[in-house]
Amino acid sequence: MNTLLQYILVQRAKNKLKNEKDPKKLRKRLLVKEIRTGQVELIHAAKEILFIVIGVAAAGFGLKGFLLPNQFIDGGVTGVSLLIQVKSNVSLGILLVIVNLPFLVLGAKTINKTFAFKSILAISALAIVVHFVPYPLVTDDKLLIAVFGGFFLGLGIGMAMRGGSVIDGTEVLAIYLSRKWHMTIGDILLLINILIFSAGAYLLSIETALYAILTYLVAAKTVNYVVDGVEEYIGVTIISPKNEEIRVMLTKKMGRACTIFQGRQGFSKNGGQRQDTEIVYTVMTRLELAKLSTEIDKIDKNAFIVMGVVKDIQGGMIKKKPMK
Known part of the structure; x- marks a missing residue:
């Protein structure tokens, strides 16, 4: 990364965390996370x-x-x-x-x-x-x-x-x-x-x-x-070990409802026990996908995301509640 850009991201992260009074170890972890968030926002904005x-x-x-x-x-x-x-x-x-x-x-x-x-x-x-x-x-x-x-x-x-x-x-x-x-x-x-x-x-x-x-x-x-059809709704399925953070982001930050499915891994290394996992499903319009992609990348860049076209929907909040 460019040295000047890295310096700007570090200073931005420090300014956002300057009022935090966490232990030094936790503060360092938060600083790294905030720098990564800045990188994701910058890449997506570009x-x-x-x-x-x-x-x-x-x-x-x-x-x-x-x-x-x-x-x-x-x-x-x-x-x-x-x-x-x-x-x-x-x-x-x-x-x-x-x-x-x-x-x-x-x-x-x-x-x-x-x-x-x-x-x-x-x-x-x-x-x-x-x-x-x-x-x-x-x-x-x-x-x-x-x-x-x-x-x-x-x-x-x-x-x-x-x-x-x-x-x-x-x-x-x-x-x-x-x-x-x-x-x-x-x-x-x-x-x-x-x-x-x-x-x-x-x-x-x-x-x-x-x-x-x-x-x-x-x-x-x-x-x-x-x-791929702006007038169509998009169903988004998200599989990630950080599913709880993604759920909170969807409901609190983006103001969107979601459904949690219980699932289990289909593959395990060396024949070990397959782990249970929670799968997040939500629906939103095409215009909201850019922001969703940015927010998911901040939490888990390796999240597995499946998107499918939904012609129309009934009920729920997506037609009634503006996105935050």
Whole structure:
């Protein structure tokens, strides 16, 4: 590890533990644990930042290289912003920030404040990129614009989600409404975009609206490919000798319910007795996985984690209680 970085991590750990009055041996153990926690947070933060940077660059290319110069629109907040920009000539960068702002406030309440903060940074970065970066105009063929504009925009949205943020606030609105109504997030997103495309057909032309639908479908498929379905819940099974610490982290720190299964090891060294173990199971949305991965790494970097797609759920607290 870089000497300067190591020094910063050590000082950070000492500052966090300066008020602790534990015995010297225990204090040293806590210091080592706190340094490791800092390392994990730094690595995960760097990875999330990289995803968001790639996402912003890809979305900017889709907008400036394909959609915006040819007055094409897309679904979601981006589509609304493009529609307003075409009719008013207000800078798209400004519109992206203004139109997304209410959804980010909602995101702070629905998901968590860290998610909202990262999303504000991602959307602001996209607005700066769209306003200042001179992307080349790639083509004026309408079919290519719809397909590849949607692809790069979807790639950008998906990568931003992998980084624990969004650059289109309609996903946040859909998550919120799904907790209020008996509908899936995918169905709500479809209804929102039907309204946007209808407005596009009325204000621009039916042809433009049809190409916008094609753009949206390509973008949606790309997002699904990148993040494996943001509108789906993820069931997470965690097997670790530190299962109690993971349970406390889930219930106290992340505000998520979990279930504990009793299990037994399937393999033992040298034919010894197989040990009993507790298996932790929880369900959360795709947007919460980045934080969960970080928190588990802090406790046990070698934890065995299995994730599976859950189409929808009923009952429990996940649809009612925002993540801490």
